[in-house]
Amino acid sequence: MHKHYTGLIERYRDRLPVSANTRIISLNEGNTPMIQLQNIPRILGKDVDIYVKFEGLNPTGSFKDRGMTMAVTKAVEEGSQAIICASTGNTSAAAAAYAARAGIKAFVLIPDGKIALGKLAQTLMYNATIIQINGNFDQGMELVKKVANHAPVTIVNSINPFRLEGQKTAAFEIVDDLGFAPDYHCLPVGNAGNISAYWKGYKEYALDRVCGNRPIMCGYQAAGAAPFLAGHPIENPETIATAIRIGNPQSWDLAWAAQQESGGWFDKFTDADILVAQKMLSQYEGVFCEPASATSLAGAMQDIKSGKIPEGSKIVCTLTGNGIKDPEIAMQQCADSKPVTIDADLDAVKRAILDSL
Numbered sequence: 001m002h003k004h005y006t007g008l009i010e011r012y013r014d015r016l017p018v019s020a021n022t023r024i025i026s027l028n029e030g031n032t033p034m035i036q037l038q039n040i041p042r043i044l045g046k047d048v049d050i051y052v053k054f055e056g057l058n059p060t061g062s063f064k065d066r067g068m069t070m071a072v073t074k075a076v077e078e079g080s081q082a083i084i085c086a087s088t089g090n091t092s093a094a095a096a097a098y099a100a101r102a103g104i105k106a107f108v109l110i111p112d113g114k115i116a117l118g119k120l121a122q123t124l125m126y127n128a129t130i131i132q133i134n135g136n137f138d139q140g141m142e143l144v145k146k147v148a149n150h151a152p153v154t155i156v157n158s159i160n161p162f163r164l165e166g167q168k169t170a171a172f173e174i175v176d177d178l179g180f181a182p183d184y185h186c187l188p189v190g191n192a193g194n195i196s197a198y199w200k201g202y203k204e205y206a207l208d209r210v211c212g213n214r215p216i217m218c219g220y221q222a223a224g225a226a227p228f229l230a231g232h233p234i235e236n237p238e239t240i241a242t243a244i245r246i247g248n249p250q251s252w253d254l255a256w257a258a259q260q261e262s263g264g265w266f267d268k269f270t271d272a273d274i275l276v277a278q279k280m281l282s283q284y285e286g287v288f289c290e291p292a293s294a295t296s297l298a299g300a301m302q303d304i305k306s307g308k309i310p311e312g313s314k315i316v317c318t319l320t321g322n323g324i325k326d327p328e329i330a331m332q333q334c335a336d337s338k339p340v341t342i343d344a345d346l347d348a349v350k351r352a353i354l355d356s357l
């Protein structure tokens with residue numbers, strides 16, 4: 001019997017807090033591709049299997065859709081008419097889209113001037129009420145927590161436990177796709193919800209013997225926004241990867257537990273390292289993710305090169321968001337390869353081709 005795919009809640013409803021009567025708010029998120037890298041392992045000169053879980057192919061272009069389908073489904077079930085979040089951009093886009101789908105209101109607090117253009121555009125299109133603050137994500141998060149005590153709004157940041165429930169399905173998909181859990185799972189860490197959710201998913205599957213192993217979790221941060229390396233929250237996070245420009249992660253304890261229970265580690269990478277990884281994925285593999293997402297590959301490449309991740313390993317890197325979200329960084333990355341402009345003339349086209357062969 002053919003079954004039309006209708007999103008991750010339907011697919012994994014046995015492992016999620018929904019009932020037969022729950023009205024599911026979905027945009028058919030999840031079911032994202034696992035793409036095995038073919039050229040980068042060769043460039044590294046290492047015998048490793050690297051798969052990228054391309055979460056940028058979700059309906060709003062990031063992994064946030066996984067948590068948001070659950071959070072908005074539950075908000076609607078509980079009778080909420082409005083949701084609110086603080087965001088570095090992707091959560092706001094997802095909240096806005098799922099609120100539109102549900103027919104409720106979305107309020108989003110974003111740091112003025114510090115979110116990528118595509119995220120701002122889509123959040124406007126989904127018709128959310130955007131509140132820009134003269135402050136960063138962490139300040140927005142504190143304000144959201146306070147205002148929710150004074151207004152009839154449901155918080156849909158990852159402090160809402162339904163968010164992590166939705167996001168854990170990415171780990172299920174990986175195991176269902178590969179037939180086993182990877183040896184290492186690498187991902188960017190900002191507010192630290194995602195690493196916590198993956199670990200929850202892997203643990204559930206291992207406990208139920210769907211897989212025999214659990215991966216070592218590797219959490220990679222931007223050097224200017226690396227509280228897990230500092231060992232404490234930091235005041236003024238700064239990075240070109242604005243999605244992870246976060247100094248006071250809300251899932252602090254859960255992320256440490258994931259690192260410790262899995263035998264994993266945190267590390268940090270400069271903006272330059274992150275941009276190199278983003279460009280390599282695009283130019284050598286045809287996979288265009290946003291800068292924050294490439295932090296996972298920056299980390300994997302370093303740890304593979306050093307042997308910390310040994311040859312023979314199977315590695316999954318989560319690519320959390322789509323490269324199209326941040327066209328300004330992409331154009332900066334390619335400032336030296338500007339398109340040529342020529343006359344609309346056959347000889348001129350021939351010359352342009354021969355010049356660049």
Ligand code: AN7
Nearest residue numbers: 087088090091190191192193194320321
């Ligand atoms: C592309 O949208 O926090 O460690 O407000 O957009 O689970 O926070 C975004 C986070 C990685 C970090 N990659 O994940 C927000 C927000 C991308 C992201 C992260 C984010 P978490």
